[in-house]
Amino acid sequence: MSDNLQRYTIAILSHLALVAAWHFFIVLGKVPTFVMPSPYATLHALLVPNYRWIENITVTAIEIFGGYFLAVVIGIGIALLFSWFRIVEMTMMPLLVTLNMIPKVALGPLIIVWFSYGIGPNIAMAFAICFFPIVLTTARGLREVEPDLLDLVRTLKGSRWQVFIKIQLPGALPYIFSGMKVAAILAVAGAIVGEFLGSDRGLGYLMLQVQVTLDTAAMFMAVILITLLGMILYGIVLALERLLVVRDARI
Amino acid sequence: MSEPFIHLSGVRKIYRTRGIEMLAVSEATFDVDAGELVSLVGPSGCGKTTLLKIIAGLHDHDAGTVRIGTKEQPFNPARDIGMVFQQPLLLKWRKVIDNVLLPAEILGLPLAASRERARDLLRLVGLQGSEEKYPYELSGGMQQRASIARALVHDPKLILMDEPFGALDALTREKMNLELLHIWQQAKKTILFVTHGITEAVFLGTRVIVLSAGPARMADNFRVDIAHPRTLDIKTQEKFGEYTRRIYHLLGME
Numbered sequence: 001m002s003d004n005l006q007r008y009t010i011a012i013l014s015h016l017a018l019v020a021a022w023h024f025f026i027v028l029g030k031v032p033t034f035v036m037p038s039p040y041a042t043l044h045a046l047l048v049p050n051y052r053w054i055e056n057i058t059v060t061a062i063e064i065f066g067g068y069f070l071a072v073v074i075g076i077g078i079a080l081l082f083s084w085f086r087i088v089e090m091t092m093m094p095l096l097v098t099l100n101m102i103p104k105v106a107l108g109p110l111i112i113v114w115f116s117y118g119i120g121p122n123i124a125m126a127f128a129i130c131f132f133p134i135v136l137t138t139a140r141g142l143r144e145v146e147p148d149l150l151d152l153v154r155t156l157k158g159s160r161w162q163v164f165i166k167i168q169l170p171g172a173l174p175y176i177f178s179g180m181k182v183a184a185i186l187a188v189a190g191a192i193v194g195e196f197l198g199s200d201r202g203l204g205y206l207m208l209q210v211q212v213t214l215d216t217a218a219m220f221m222a223v224i225l226i227t228l229l230g231m232i233l234y235g236i237v238l239a240l241e242r243l244l245v246v247r248d249a250r251i
Numbered sequence: 252m253s254e255p256f257i258h259l260s261g262v263r264k265i266y267r268t269r270g271i272e273m274l275a276v277s278e279a280t281f282d283v284d285a286g287e288l289v290s291l292v293g294p295s296g297c298g299k300t301t302l303l304k305i306i307a308g309l310h311d312h313d314a315g316t317v318r319i320g321t322k323e324q325p326f327n328p329a330r331d332i333g334m335v336f337q338q339p340l341l342l343k344w345r346k347v348i349d350n351v352l353l354p355a356e357i358l359g360l361p362l363a364a365s366r367e368r369a370r371d372l373l374r375l376v377g378l379q380g381s382e383e384k385y386p387y388e389l390s391g392g393m394q395q396r397a398s399i400a401r402a403l404v405h406d407p408k409l410i411l412m413d414e415p416f417g418a419l420d421a422l423t424r425e426k427m428n429l430e431l432l433h434i435w436q437q438a439k440k441t442i443l444f445v446t447h448g449i450t451e452a453v454f455l456g457t458r459v460i461v462l463s464a465g466p467a468r469m470a471d472n473f474r475v476d477i478a479h480p481r482t483l484d485i486k487t488q489e490k491f492g493e494y495t496r497r498i499y500h501l502l503g504m505e
Contacts, residue, residue: 148336155307156405157329158357166356170344246344248387 037217042224045217051206053225059202061229062119063191067126068233071183074127075134076176082135083142083168093139100132104190108197122194122202129190130183134176141175142168174250177241184237188230254321255282256441257306257409261315264301275301277468279315281460285324285408288435288442290456292449294502298467299445303411306443307332324408330358333402333440335412339394341386347397348373348382354405365404372400375437377430392423396430403438410442416451425483428454432481449502453494454486461501470501 019039025031026038033041046053082089104125115121145168153163195204203222210218241250262279265272276298283289291299304310305317308328320326333354341350348369355365373382376396378389386394395415402410415431416424428451435442446452452459453475461471475494477485485491 146338146340148334148338149340151304151307151309152334152336152340152354153357154309155328155332155334156354156357162357166353167342170342173344246385246387248343248385 034214034216037220041217042220045215045221048215048218051210051218053221056201056203056206056222057225057229059119060191060195060204060226063122063126063194063202064187064229064233066119066123067190068130068184068187070123070127071131071134071187072180075131075179075183076138079135079138079142082139089139096132096135104129105193105197108194111194112198117198117200119201122191122199125194125197126187126190129193130186133182133186134179137175137179137182138172141172144175145171174245177237177245177250180237181234181241184234185230187233188226192226253284253323256285256287256319256321256324256326257281257283257443258318259306259315262302262305262312262317263314264298264305264310264312274467276305276312279462279469281469281472283441283443283458285321285441286439287457288432288444288455290452290459291443291445291462292447292452292459292498293462293470294447294464296467297462297464299462300413302462303413303443303445306409307334307411319409326408330405331408333405333407333410335395335398335402335410335415337414337417339386339391339398341394341397341401343386346383346385347378347389350386350397351401351404353401358405360405368406369400369404372403373397375403375434376400390423392419392427395419395427399431399434403434403440408441410440412442412444414446415444417446417448424448424451429483431455432479436480449495449498450486452498453491454481459494459498461498463502471497473497 023039026036037045045051078092082093107128108125111121111124115124145163149167150163153167191202192204195202196208199205203226207219207222210216210222259282260280262276263274264276266275267273279302291302293299301310305312306319319328320331341347342353345353348366351369351373352362352365355362355369370379370382373379376399378393378396378400381389381393381397386397389397399415402412416427419427431442431444432455444452444455446455456475457479458472458474460469462468463470473494477488477490
């Protein structure tokens with residue numbers, strides 16, 4: 001068995017073991033369903049048509065992926081501006097640090113006042129929460145150029161563009177990805193927080209609805225689906241990293 | 252006598268930081284003939300790296316003249332310098348061969364021909380078979396060989412080396428010294444080799460220029476009268492000992 005296959009097998013087994021432990025905990029401990037549902041009851045919640053799972057999953061996925069995508073594009077874009085124009089970095093970076101200190105949750109009521117509620121404001125929330133780490137790591141990565149390497153290019157009278165495209169940007173990629181990985185986790189949290197604060201659709205919204213009726217199984221299912229969405233996003237980022245960054249350079 | 256390839260006369264460099272002036276190089280005057288391998292030796296902080304960077308055109312100087320090239324061997328500042336640093340500084344995300352090709356890409360040289368040349372150079376530095384590897388798959392010595400190939404790929408007339416073997420272990424260093432002599436004889440380049448290793452300076456150099464620190468100044472400049480090709484055996488020669496003693500004496504380390 002290859003090394004990779006072995007690792008995947010073990011990873012899957014450990015997840016199955018967790019589900020099994022959960023199952024036996026409920027059955028042997030005689031835990032009431034409204035406190036904690038069994039894996040089977042959780043799966044069963046998917047069959048309630050009223051919960052409109054597909055629609056709610058789609059809405060949350062759009063919020064997570066939309067906010068994340070915006071954060072990656074705008075975050076990397078701003079970091080590039082920082083590296084090209086020092087004055088932009090000097091004026092905007094301290095501002096960003098301050099703005100990032102604002103607890104995004106505290107902005108929730110304001111966002112609702114400004115934009116009402118819906119997918120748009122929740123995308124904004126996901127964006128706001130995961131944008132900063134991307135700016136920070138990308139800016140850092142673009143700064144990390146060996147001075148001697150710059151000298152090497154300068155002796156060849158290479159242009160700034162050549163430095164950027166051949167050395168600076170590929171050198172920054174591992175940093176960009178480390179920021180993107182942190183941001184992927186934050187984007188999920190951002191979208192759900194947005195839905196908690198005010199929305200009429202999405203998995204977070206559904207959780208608040210079923211909380212009232214004490215349908216714990218549906219709440220569990222929603223949490224699992226949110227987690228899955230996060231794992232898909234994280235998996236895409238990891239796959240991209242494998243494609244673009246040489247093994248040794250990954251951080 | 253023919254014109255020297257490099258001519259330095261009265262070169263002086265002062266660093267100014269926070270109002271404090273520091274004399275980095277004072278009155279550097281020496282000539283280097285085309286095809287020579289000249290060692291610049293001295294303690295840390297004696298300005299040898301600064302001097303190298305002035306010659307490379309990376310630093311300005313405050314006084315004196317620097318002239319490189321002759322009528323027969325004109326010098327193009329953009330094309331004719333190859334640099335090797337203490338660290339190999341290979342780009343982690345490029346294969347060895349693509350690292351060697353970097354200067355050719357920057358200069359916009361025809362890539363197919365450069366690739367061929369890069370392969371030849373990798374063979375010359377003993378890295379045949381490693382072309383498609385990534386830097387992390389190579390040892391420190393092998394990485395430094397690749398960086399020497401990179402310095403040669405655009406066929407520059409002058410190679411500037413700044414303590415290139417300083418980060419290697421003693422045995423690898425000896426081996427690289429022999430390799431460098433071999434490469435120098437094959438490639439027929441003018442090489443300026445900055446080092447703080449006194450035996451290394453004598454072993455490699457057709458000439459040794461000694462710089463002393465505090466204040467930075469040129470302390471000596473002499474020919475090493477030991478024939479090439481050299482082997483490690485020459486280190487046991489009487490003459491070799493005299494040369495190294497001479498440098499130790501100049502640097503007050505007897």
